[in-house]
Amino acid sequence: MKRFLFYLFAILYSVEFMAQSFTVNNSDGMPLKYTVTSTNPNEVKLTGRGTIPTGYTLGTELNVPATVFYGGSTYNVVEIAKNCFFL
Secondary structure, eight states: HHHHHHHHHHHHHHHHHTSOOOEEETSSSOEEEEEEEEETEEEEEEEEEEOOTOOOOOSSSOOOEEEEEEEEEEEEEEEEOOOTTOO
């Protein structure tokens, strides 16, 4: 029974790491990282920013789009992760 529970928890824990993540630039050219939270409906969580492009100046405002397009699908941005932009 202990072995069964161990494998069950290992499988359930690994599913979290299989979530699809991708980076898409916002309207200002800042790359933002997203993780898919649902595929029906298509929803993502904003999880951080990508590598800042050369010459890009960080300001006090960041444009987060309501929807993002990636891999032929449109996703609704429904959440911003805790400590998403913690420096």
